[in-house]
Amino acid sequence: MKKLMRTAAVAAAAALALSACGGGGAGSASNVNPTGDIKPRQISWLLSRPADGAVINIMKKIADEYAQTHPGFSLNLITTPDRPSYIQKYETLAAANKLPELFDTDATPFAQQLAKQGKMVDAEKLLKDLGVYDTYRPAALNYQRFDDGSLYMIPMQFELEFFWYNKALFQKAGLTVPTSLDDLPAACTALRKAGITPIALDGQDQWPLERYAAYQPFRQAGPDYVTSLKKNQAKFADAPGQKTVNWLSSLGQSKCFSDGFSSQGYSDAQNQFTSGQAAMYNIGTWELSSLATDKLNPAVGSDVDFFTLPTTSGSVTAANEYVSPSGIGMAVNAKTYDPLVADFLKFALTKYPAEYAATGALAPTTNVQTTIPANATPLYKKALDKATDLGTKQIMPWDTQLDPTSNTRLQQELTLLVQGNVSPSEFTSTMDSTIAQNAPKFFK
Template identity: 35%
Template structure:
């Protein structure tokens, strides 16, 4: 491979890592010394004597930020950028000690250990899940709503990435880092040759799949190993018919999967899995599913814009260049959907602030962060702010950015809202459902039984 090609591939890989909506992971055995790295963000430049008085007037503030975002991801790099900018423009006496935990399970365990020891970090990544709500209720993390209102920052962010860190009752548990949306990528030539157009409803989507299959194409590429990808198809139905309330109530045992909406969603997944997913999807991993689509073997692939670099012409074979488009979530067949957002949007695991050392200087940093995050993420990822910059200037990127501006809130996810035991069970059972190994009745009853057994004790802890 020529050097130019190697650089292109490396850049694409770096962008993928920067955009994934969660924390990084590393393969192989992780030693204790590898598990955590620490990097303190302190400017090394000496300060001229003429500025000594101004520097002394600035409060000294040293914060600790524990993160599972890898040093290669945009969320880590943008934080480094923000800190340096804040030191240069506002307070040279400010610093953040960034402590990286190498994989998400180890990270989550570390956070829980620190919290249990009354040593919650000043800053750390936190999804808006039941655990986060517990930390809010216990006063361990700060509800940032007052700070956002105080400095007029809610209008700085797009609703969707900001909503990723917002609880159902409107409390702001964390600040967004970047912005991504999930879309259906599709092969334009396959659509044209099969005589189909972009589907608008669930029924039209199934009709498109059938016509693609009849034309000799595999309709959908999906990863069964990364079972959250199949759970998204379940969510496409439950959200449209029940908004986030269906999932909230299901998680708490106030709603049943064995209901009209739940059964409709399960039936949708089973029809797709038994008819339209690629052969061997259950053992296909994330990379395999992506390559299957970008290599021209499937007509559609549902994944987030963190995969955007692989959809760009400079990363595609000649026969795939200019051949990839995208469309948003199909909606209900008749009437108005209850869930109106047309895409799942999220942010890399957002940043929560510990309550113990939260003060006016922390608030001042948050204000600066909100107003400069676009600059800090420039060239790295889509910014969560209203006037954000683009990671590149291709037509595909520009089109996605236009849709991002229409964001109207966040669609909550099965793999975040459910209790851990049910989350593990539904991930396995949804693959079996898609394979046709279990019936819709069995799937619904097993999910409901797990929630009945585990939800009450988990949410009351």
């Protein structure tokens, strides 16, 4: 099944490249203020978000409000929460020039091709034209930018990722909070000796392990390393790459992750930590309701705390710089962008931040205040307050950066590396040759 999906994605990319030769029928990406009458109709949004999540529920509500003064308008939500299936659908529709008015996308190489072909509205110009650009968190916008600094996606959320840990389990193993990433392997060894699983990990979805691959290079070389790596301008054989490869191998040798982590799912990892079976859990503020409210298992509730990504000796990035994603962004189809879409977006983006903050989540803008739930623990506010103390550099998740083929291979090889099925040198050779072969097709 995965092979079929990857084949479809590659075919879509090839078709997209061909469509560029003929212009693809795209409209003007820079015309953010189209003139003419607002003619209500149904518009669609191709989504990759939880069907019962806050983003979808709020946008449904806003669309209904808009329809009250614009009879005939409706927002059709085409939802595919499963990310691999969504990407296949999105890339296929893009190649066929059949994307709807709005669609979700990360700042991937594929999306950058769409932008370069004029198929996406310039989001920075759009937000400035709507008068809301300055209300957005710089980190939320920067997460959506391409390498050249251009902005074609609108952030609908904002998150911070931490290492959540169990203080009682740390104490049992004689540990304190790690001050360096290099301390983690020894910490895992101590936890194992105390009969404790060190880190709960969702290995099935693969992206959580890929986060770990991004940490050491970010501390040693900054965010530019992956930008060069994905274009085959840097190598895993280089110093930052070798640092992470050897570190990941040591995490595996120290049995940092759950036994059988490669077959463990998202809820499995969450339950392992919240039940007190694992000492650490690397996850974002989207799980605050599970980790910082009275929903948390009372047996571990008072023991849960978090720490931010540790630095290393000689780090070029600061302690307050780590993963701060604004999730998958919303793009606007330039071909179908007209006065109705422009007017609806102005209405929606003005109302959305306050509605989103009211759910207890960090909004992508700073002009609203998050409502802390009545059942929240003090940890909830402590986590939210970290948003006011962020540096200017942030880790871009590698699954949004590498070309699709290289990324798939990386995810596979990371599991093998941590499991001890391949050596650091074998991993390095495989990944450097894979990127060298595939990067030129996406980065020209």
